Amino acid sequence: MRNTFCKSERLNSKLIIDKLFAGGNSSFTVFPLRVVYMKTEKTVSGNGQTIPASILISVPKKRFHHAVDRNRVKRLVRESYRLNKSILWEALEDKDYGVTLAFVCMTDTLPDFKHLEKCVVKILRRVAEKC
RNA sequence: GCAGUCGGACGGUUUGUCGCUGGCACACUUUUAUGGGGGUGCGAGAGGAAAGUCCGGGCAGCGCAGGGCAUCCCACUUCCUAAUAUAGAAGGAGUCCGCAAGGGUUGAGUAAUGCAGAAGAAAACAACCGCAUGAAUAAGUUGCAAACCUCGGUUUGCUUCUUUUUGUGUAAGGGUGAGAAGGUGAGGUAAGAGCUCACCAGCGAUGUGGCGACACUAUCGGCUGUGCAUCUUGGGAGCUGCAAGUUCAUGUAAACUACCGCCAUCAGGGUAGCCCGCCCGACAGUUCGGUAGAGGGUAGAACGCUUAAGCCAUGAGGUGACUCAUUGGAUUGGAUAAAUGACAGACCAUUCUUCGGAAUGACAGAACCCGGCUUAUAGUUCGACUGCUUUC
């Protein structure tokens, strides 16, 4: 399995985002990230591949004032998801629904990659268990 | 050598693996078709400030017969740029700071009107103290004369000075203030005063130089307080901003347009603050009911969207900003819950070092596009210049 991250894996629909944050969805925190997730239908990308999970990364302006730092955190989270998404995908392979995830950054200081990757792996395992 | 001023350039390099965005080529798939989709290969992918949004322009939509007033903005000069006297740059001018190289800053006009805390007699009208002089009467006083007597004084008249009251003159003085009728000296006067004169500072006129701001010296004019506001003069300004706006698919609202009907009321209504003017006029507007039309907003997709008032070199013109060229050359960021990344290694800088090595990599991330300004910025580097010191 290739560790890609194409456009249809990103969450960009305003309606789904509103639904995700409206309440009633499960969430938990593995410092420095908070995760909100929701069951949805699986989407099919242009080449016929089914995409079981789509994600969103949010870094609040209050915690990181400069755009450089916000971009850096988003890229780190995205990269660690890309390298480890197989955990979630294999768990959802034989299910008939998909999952939508939102990562929210909770820390004030810039995290380093190895730390964040461990954190993301932990989160993905927990989501895979619960679904 | 030390201290300093101004201006410019760069702002980590590179290899591998795994990804993202868009470009080109190739074949594939899907669709009636334009087209859409992923795959493989090739080469590309943040800045000097991308930032602040302090200015200006392009571009886009809406509005708009015309004129005046009001409102707001601008204000040393010449010149440059798309930017009209506005944002800025260059050459100058005035003024302030610095020994200097240099740096900061800006004056439209003052005819009229108003205001100026505290302090001060007074903030420019006057009044007051003071000075000078006239008068008055009262008191004191100097001198002279006359009369009287106890011969030393008393009384009366004139007179000198002082005090008091009052009229007139008074831009000296009143030492407070940011500012006190330009300053110093002499003459002059009852006392004083540009009242007169000499020198000095400023202003106005004439002259000379300069495109001009302005400068200069000479002559003439006694013309001379500071700040703010009103005011006056000249010039400029329609509003909103790519979340502008255009197109597609979906669908029709209590909003819009046209027509019809009914009821009541006003004489006017529109022209984006007011007036003139212009337009409409018993139409329009308001309330209710009906019919028809056209279609807003939200969510989605596409366009706008990147080759340009652009950049580099050469030549010519100009002190310079900059401009010109039948000149030559290179142009590949275009995202949209938002790409330009992550990891590992080598090198390069800086710091620490037990000399093995270790740590760190400034400020900061395009959001329609340009030009300027401002602010942040580790480190490296180039050029021009100034002052002081030393040596030759």
Place this chain on the structure above:
RNA sequence: GGUGCCUUGGAUGAGUGGCUUAGUCACCGGUCUGCAAAACCGCUUACACCCGUUCGAAUCGGGUAGGCACCU
């Protein structure tokens, strides 16, 4: 991306060029009380920062920093 606004004692908040600033609440200290509450009295370096205009700036102008709202 664009547009508009705000910043004054610890908190709130008045002050449109003239005595480093009105009031309210809170804190602390004092008076009062056997002790407290209430009441009364007192108290708090720089008006966010820098520069300019002015004789004089919280106030006027320019810049910087921080914060808020709207286009939603």
